[in-house]
Amino acid sequence: MKDEQITIYIDNQPIEAQKGDNLLQVARDNKIPVPGLCYHKKLSPTGACRLCVVKIEGQRGVVMACTVTIDEPMRVTVFDEELESARKQTLNYLLAEHDDTTDNTYEDELAFWAEKYDLSDPERRSYPSILSAVGAKKDDTSPVLTYDAGKCIKCFRCIKACDEVQGKNVLSFASRGITSYIVAGLDMWSESECDGCGECVQLCPTGALVERPHRQELRLDKIEKKVRTTCPYCGVGCQLELWIQDGKIVRSNGVEGVSPNDGRLCVKGRFGLDFVSSPHRLTTPLIKKNGIFVEASWDEALDLIATKFSAIKQQHGGDALAGYSSAKCTNEDNYMFQKFIRMAFGTNNIDYCTRLCHASTVTAMLRSIGDGAGSNSIEDFATTDCLFVTGNNIIETHPVTATYVKNGKYNGNSIIVCDPKWTPLVKYADIWLQPRLGTDVALLNGMMHVIINEGLVHQRFIRERVDRGMETFEELKILVEKDTPAYTEEITAVPKDKIIAAARMYASAPTAMLATGMGLSQQVTGTNNVFSLINMMLITGQIGKERAGIDPPRGQNNVQGATDVGCSPIIFPGYIPVDDDDNRKRVAAIWNVPVESLSAKAGLTTVEIINAAYDEKIKGMYIMGENPMLTDPDLNHTEKALKKLDFLVVQDIFHTDTTPYADVILPASSFAEKEGTFVNSDRRVLRVRKALEMPGEAREDWHIVQEIGRRMHVDLGNFTHASDIFDEMAKTAPIFGGINYQRIEYKGIQWPCPTAEHPGTRTLFVEKFNTPNGKAKLNPVAYVAQAEKPTKEYPFILNSGRILYRYHTATMSRRNKSLTAFAN
Numbered sequence: 001m002k003d004e005q006i007t008i009y010i011d012n013q014p015i016e017a018q019k020g021d022n023l024l025q026v027a028r029d030n031k032i033p034v035p036g037l038c039y040h041k042k043l044s045p046t047g048a049c050r051l052c053v054v055k056i057e058g059q060r061g062v063v064m065a066c067t068v069t070i071d072e073p074m075r076v077t078v079f080d081e082e083l084e085s086a087r088k089q090t091l092n093y094l095l096a097e098h099d100d101t102t103d104n105t106y107e108d109e110l111a112f113w114a115e116k117y118d119l120s121d122p123e124r125r126s127y128p129s130i131l132s133a134v135g136a137k138k139d140d141t142s143p144v145l146t147y148d149a150g151k152c153i154k155c156f157r158c159i160k161a162c163d164e165v166q167g168k169n170v171l172s173f174a175s176r177g178i179t180s181y182i183v184a185g186l187d188m189w190s191e192s193e194c195d196g197c198g199e200c201v202q203l204c205p206t207g208a209l210v211e212r213p214h215r216q217e218l219r220l221d222k223i224e225k226k227v228r229t230t231c232p233y234c235g236v237g238c239q240l241e242l243w244i245q246d247g248k249i250v251r252s253n254g255v256e257g258v259s260p261n262d263g264r265l266c267v268k269g270r271f272g273l274d275f276v277s278s279p280h281r282l283t284t285p286l287i288k289k290n291g292i293f294v295e296a297s298w299d300e301a302l303d304l305i306a307t308k309f310s311a312i313k314q315q316h317g318g319d320a321l322a323g324y325s326s327a328k329c330t331n332e333d334n335y336m337f338q339k340f341i342r343m344a345f346g347t348n349n350i351d352y353c354t355r356l357c358h359a360s361t362v363t364a365m366l367r368s369i370g371d372g373a374g375s376n377s378i379e380d381f382a383t384t385d386c387l388f389v390t391g392n393n394i395i396e397t398h399p400v401t402a403t404y405v406k407n408g409k410y411n412g413n414s415i416i417v418c419d420p421k422w423t424p425l426v427k428y429a430d431i432w433l434q435p436r437l438g439t440d441v442a443l444l445n446g447m448m449h450v451i452i453n454e455g456l457v458h459q460r461f462i463r464e465r466v467d468r469g470m471e472t473f474e475e476l477k478i479l480v481e482k483d484t485p486a487y488t489e490e491i492t493a494v495p496k497d498k499i500i501a502a503a504r505m506y507a508s509a510p511t512a513m514l515a516t517g518m519g520l521s522q523q524v525t526g527t528n529n530v531f532s533l534i535n536m537m538l539i540t541g542q543i544g545k546e547r548a549g550i551d552p553p554r555g556q557n558n559v560q561g562a563t564d565v566g567c568s569p570i571i572f573p574g575y576i577p578v579d580d581d582d583n584r585k586r587v588a589a590i591w592n593v594p595v596e597s598l599s600a601k602a603g604l605t606t607v608e609i610i611n612a613a614y615d616e617k618i619k620g621m622y623i624m625g626e627n628p629m630l631t632d633p634d635l636n637h638t639e640k641a642l643k644k645l646d647f648l649v650v651q652d653i654f655h656t657d658t659t660p661y662a663d664v665i666l667p668a669s670s671f672a673e674k675e676g677t678f679v680n681s682d683r684r685v686l687r688v689r690k691a692l693e694m695p696g697e698a699r700e701d702w703h704i705v706q707e708i709g710r711r712m713h714v715d716l717g718n719f720t721h722a723s724d725i726f727d728e729m730a731k732t733a734p735i736f737g738g739i740n741y742q743r744i745e746y747k748g749i750q751w752p753c754p755t756a757e758h759p760g761t762r763t764l765f766v767e768k769f770n771t772p773n774g775k776a777k778l779n780p781v782a783y784v785a786q787a788e789k790p791t792k793e794y795p796f797i798l799n800s801g802r803i804l805y806r807y808h809t810a811t812m813s814r815r816n817k818s819l820t821a822f823a824n
């Protein structure tokens with residue numbers, strides 16, 4: 001039994017351990033400094049460096065502590081003369097073939113132990129160096145790292161980091177004996193499948209593998225501070241430790257031991273942050289005068305904005321104004337922005353990029369299970385028995401979540417990939433379903449036909465947890481009756497045997513999760529696709545328990561948070577509909593405004609806002625950190641609409657494709673220059689911390705919003721720090737009710753967390769769904785042939801997708817040499 005407590009003795013000191021614990025780890029956790037270089041608690045033990053030798057009473061000889069699993073009481077000797085002498089001898093061997101020179105750019109555990117054992121000075125060592133005879137292979141072909149065999153102690157940590165943590169299997173040893181060295185792929189790093197995640201670098205103990213970017217300038221003794229924060233790229237929300245030197249980020253490490261990444265990063269989080277100190281950052285407000293942008297003071301810019309917006313409101317009403325908030329900004333920025341739109345403009349015309357990616361998924365999830373957020377935790381991707389990934393290129397879009405998926409695969413869990421095009425995850429899939437574009441509903445209905453026919457339906461779950469229970473199930477059953485595997489194959493082109501196998505695999509797994517994505521939602525039938533998926537989940541009872549449910553990983557870093565805090569035309573902070581009178585009264589009291597001043601009318605979505613601008617009904621817009629001139633589906637239409645606006649403000653950190661259409665451009669702060677929070681894909685509220693000063697006159701987004709509000713005679717709150725905004729947000733949005741900055745100082749909390757005592761919610765829907773009666777709803781949908789069919793005139797279907805090295809509109813990722821080197 002893993003949890004059984006055992007008392008062991010280490011150098012006569014009694015220590016409590018649990019059965020199954022690693023002896024070396026237990027010793028170190030109890031502050032016993034057992035030497036060792038090849039062990040890392042994230043990796044399986046190797047026993048390669050032989051520094052952790054110990055004696056265990058009753059066992060012959062010495063053993064490596066890192067290879068011992070505690071399963072019975074034991075008496076261990078860590079330090080005695082014989083063991084210390086053996087360690088010193090081992091270090092002597094390692095140092096004889098080691099290059100001691102250092103450029104002070106990496107932390108060197110071997111040098112640390114050499115000093116402890118008085119071997120720093122070569123004169124004090126037992127053996128002369130044989131380094132020149134061995135020869136030190138070097139590889140500096142990777143854009144992001146260098147390898148130097150002269151510093152390599154062959155500890156296996158990099159190989160295991162690549163295999164066991166990141167699941168990539170790129171590294172191995174070449175050659176034999178003391179001339180062996182680490183090789184990526186068949187030979188050179190640049191020719192290998194290495195995608196630059198840098199896990200190997202982070203876990204290398206000796207400086208054999210070192211980051212390449214900033215190596216020329218980085219010096220350990222010049223590092224001013226190390227700041228923990230949250231990655232600004234995707235919705236995984238990886239925890240970073242930024243190393244700051246000379247006012248710049250010179251290194252980014254993953255933070256070990258905390259969710260969601262436990263030290264893991266992808267190439268963007270580790271090597272993609274140079275955009276912050278790009279010389280192209282916006283540094284001063286710009287006002288367009290006679291068609292040319294000229295620098296302006298903040299007062300001039302803010303006064304102009306307030307005057308113009310106020311005039312439009314007075315002349316055309318608040319509904320003639322609209323705002324786009326940003327999935328890249330913090331919750332605090334977004335909260336202030338929606339408050340501004342609702343209080344200063346007096347409208348609910350607020351939306352952002354989520355409308356064009358996740359809205360159909362969220363719509364289906366809200367109607368079926370009452371919540372659009374992911375059910376599970378990111379770590380659950382490693383432990384669910386079966387993962388069904390559909391329309392989601394997870395390895396490139398959410399690389400660290402994908403590492404957990406691969407961990408699960410290596411642990412024997414099953415993966416079904418459903419995608420018309422090949423994605424890297426196909427290599428790991430047990431079954432790859434490759435339906436014709438637009439036939440998802442047909443495929444899912446076909447799978448449900450098999451599930452029903454083979455008696456794999458979870459009847460108790462349907463009776464207890466689904467609205468109208470078996471009655472609604474019967475309707476679904478009738479609907480899919482005709483969808484036999486053969487019929488489904490005809491429509492989808494997926495062989496019927498695969499349809500049957502996938503249906504069995506998903507339905508009969510003890511636990512199964514669905515990872516859906518843009519491929520499913522960005523279709524005319526997007527909402528129906530997700531309804532079908534949820535139907536399959538509900539009739540098999542693959543939700544409402546740990547490691548089961550539906551998870552649409554969020555694209556950008558704070559897509560989840562921006563909606564959570566109310567950047568939506570139909571909901572207030574905390575997902576409460578704008579027409580809920582009681583909530584409006586409650587919010588009006590918190591915001592200290594008359595309830596009548598808060599509109600109960602649903603606002604316009606992004607698509608509707610652009611259409612209304614085109615129709616000259618929207619006259620003024622405020623865009624914070626969005627780039628519709630690249631993200632909108634019909635750019636000609638968007639361009640015409642933006643040109644028709646009387647007044648446009650764009651607030652960003654760079655010039656974008658949208659800024660040329662602005663009347664005023666405001667320079668904002670990047671993630672590294674402000675305090676705040678993001679919410680990641682598993683609803684985890686994570687801290688963002690200020691590591692750097694803003695360039696030039698740039699300001700924090702929420703602060704700019706607050707200032708415009710003040711000039712429009714609207715009091716958005718006398719906030720001086722982001723934490724004050726969070727505290728108000730926690731009052732306004734009950735899902736954050738129990739969270740504050742103190743509670744998330746060390747690790748994030750997953751909402752809902754309604755009270756100060758609540759630990760947060762790891763898995764949604766375990767007891768009930770978020771619908772009015774607590775039950776889920778089946779929404780049977782029939783297959784309808786795709787509207788976007790090839791024609792003679794347009795014979796191709798173009799399908800968009802992501803690559804690992806680029807992000808969103810590439811505003812940030814394009815400004816990094818390392819990412820560009822990989823992308824090209």
Ligand code: SF4
Pocket residue numbers: 151152153154155156157158159182200203204205206207208209
């Ligand atoms: S490169 Fe580093 S991590 Fe890899 S075997 Fe050599 S010393 Fe160990």
Ligand code: SF4
Pocket residue numbers: 231232233234235236237238261264265266267268269270398399400401
């Ligand atoms: S997986 Fe996402 S959050 Fe993590 S480092 Fe990469 S881009 Fe950043």
Ligand code: FES
Pocket residue numbers: 035036037038039046047048049050051052053064065066067
């Ligand atoms: S740490 Fe145990 S053998 Fe290396």
